[in-house]
Amino acid sequence: MPVIFAPLFRPVTYARWLHLLIGVVFAGVVVLVYPGTEGVSALRAAVLSGAVDVVLLSAAAMIPAVRRAEGVQARLLLAPEREESIGAAPSAGWRDRARTAVWLIARVGLGTLVGIATVRALTVGAWLVGPAPGPGALLLPAPAFALLWLVVFAGRLQLWLAQTLLGPSAAERLAEAELRAERLLERNRLARELHDSIGHALTVTVLQAGAAREVADPAFRERALEAIETVGRRAMEDLERMLVLLRDAPDAVPAEQPGIDRVGELFEGARAAGSPVEADVAVRGAELPGVLSREAYRIVQEGVTNALKHAPGAPIRVRGRVEGGTLVLSCRNALVGGGGKGGGKGLRGIRERAVLLGGDATGEAVDGEWLLRVRLPVRLAG
Template structure:
């Protein structure tokens, strides 16, 4: 189909035409009430009608819900490619009310022009079909084509005005950006939680299963299976809690997140994997803000998991204490296989956790050991 005719066969052209005619109907109703048409010149009628319409529309635009109503109607009839380009929220400021007033005045003015053009073309076209006119009826397709293209351009102009005057305000765009950032941070946090919890469980399970296969002692195998069951159950609890958060079920209650008080259970599972662990945890969960206690647990979990992965069977030393209103966490293990690089996902996750809590994290090789140090301010975290 030629481009010149394509727009004339689009349904959106006629929904926009309807939107324009609604504005014309409003202007016509006001005109009949005041100032009327009898005894006044055309210019005077137009000027008085425009003044009355502007006052009424400005007054209506002061109602916050008017912006929402106009936005919803514009989305339905003007059909923008992106719905968010036209706002559908009540006015939140005087600037929003002013923009709504400009939109209403522009909408009615443009609708009045298109409505009068439509009536004029239909009236003139009706006069051409009279037998006395003769070949003048040949002008009907030309007039119809011109009217439809007027509607096409007026509809596009109406859509542009809606996007400019009803589009999201600066405050709404900022709020939307903040909401997107919060959702992204929440997804990243859940990804870290999954990485730390499931990664730790899989690491312990693999090490336990490998050791049980190599050792012929039935008692050792029994302890290995018990450790696998315990770690697996804990990982399932963490997974269920995160699935509840992802589903956002209003009546669902996520399982309680582990805090630093449960570090002992975590280390027991790691010891069962065959790595000697020396722990010095001189802090209780009640002494820390909840978020700091939970994040400290995850940091220790990731540190121990990395040690089990890169130095299976090597001694691990874990330390946690509060010094000068700062929670200091460290995890040390003997380097195996020439050392490690500090660019893994787990270490990046630890650094992200530390930064979000106003602290810092370092990881490096020191005197034949891999040392992870994390410092988290207790006061700022609360």
């Protein structure tokens, strides 16, 4: 289809035409109702009614909900394919009210011009056709074509005005950017939670199942099954809590997140999986802010999981202390077959947690052992 005709066949062109004609309806009602336009010239009547339009539209713009109504209508009729460029929130201040007033006045003014042009084009078309179609009917496409292109340009101008005057303010754009950042951080946090919790449960389950298959002792198998059941139940609780957060149900109550007081459960699971654990965590949850206690649990969980994964059966040593206002956590395990090398998702997740809490995390090989060391400031974590 030739470019000159393509815009004339787009549905949005006629939706914008309708939006423009709504403006002329308002101006027409004022002309019919306002008594000051009676018995005066057409020019004086236009000036008087225009002044009344400006006053009424400016007064309407002072109502915060008017900006929302205009934004919703403009999104539907002017830019359905990129509606995010037009705001749909109530006026938040006098600047928004002023922009809304300018928008209303510009909308009615431009709509009035397009409405007058529409009436004129219909009048010319009727004159060309006449009571009986004649040679003049051949010229009928000309005014129709001119009117439609006027509508195209006026619609584009109306869209630009809507994006400029009804578009999100600087405060709204900042709020939207902060909301997107918060959602991204929340998704990343949930991803780390799933990785740590489910990864730990699967690691312990695989090790226990493998050991139970190799050992013929029924008592050992029973203990292995109990350990698998325990870690599986905890993983299901964590998964349910995260699903509650993802569903965002108003009446849902997420399960309590484990804190540092429950790290003993991790050590018992590791021992049941065949890895001796030497733990010295001289920190209580009551001594730490809630967020730091929960994140410390996840860090220890990931450290134990990595040890079980890369050095199954090897001893694990965990330490936890508050030194000079800083929570220091460390996890050591023997390097087996080159395992324990850093750079994986687990260590990356630990570093992300530490950085978000204002601390740092390192993982390195020291004297034939893999040492994970995390430092978290206690006073900044709350």
